[in-house]
Amino acid sequence: MKWVREKGGAIFLLLFILCSWELLVKVNEVPGWLLPAPIAVFSEAIKVIPSFSTDIFSTIQLALLGLTIGSLVGFIIAVLLHMMPFVQKMVYPLLILSQNIPIIVLAPLLIIWFGFGLMPKLIIIGLVCFFPIVVAALDGFKNTASELKYYMEMAGASKSQLFWKLELPHSLPSLFSGLKISATYSVMGAVISEWLGAKQGIGVFMTLSQSSFRTDRVFVAIFTIMLLSILIFGLLRMVERIVIKGKMER
Incomplete structure (x- = not known):
């Protein structure tokens, strides 16, 4: 209830x-080729699911791998910037500017530099995912209670002890917020990367459907992307509750 x-x-x-x-x-x-009805879309989804399932699993693997790499890179950057405030003042504006570069424009350059393999796809997903992690982690580190930091400094805690024992645990809610945002972006990034050139995936399925005017299948792909984003978001919410509850019980 x-x-x-x-x-x-x-x-x-x-x-x-x-x-x-x-x-x-x-x-x-x-007409169905212009805008199919929801019932027609769901009917088509049932028809194509046996062959479409391989594309779904391919996109899931790519999205999770890119999300993992992007999140790790974002977290490492956030820690380095937090530990070196003078570097943060120089680098942080550049990170903001990096988010103004359209991925669609950057994608062809990545193909020229790295070919059609896995590398350019992971770079695209990583570029989409890392920034929310950086922002959320830095805000979480910064918002740690000043009186607790002062108490630990008075107790003789080093800068690394202050980070691992106090700032990192207190930043977990903010960190998970950034991670959930990145998770929803990861599926979109994976689909965009598959448009560049892939043998299978939701992006490939969508491109083939669009070129053959199968608008119902395009909507099947769109709904699948939305569903996958919600599922990954929900999974991270479950992990968040377990981790933060465990920290609070200690």
């Missing part, structure tokens, strides 16, 4: 949107 109370509004809104969409297509007799 608690889950129904918390999620009931969102479920009702989603059903309302889908029903309105279905009604709009039927009443206006919109």
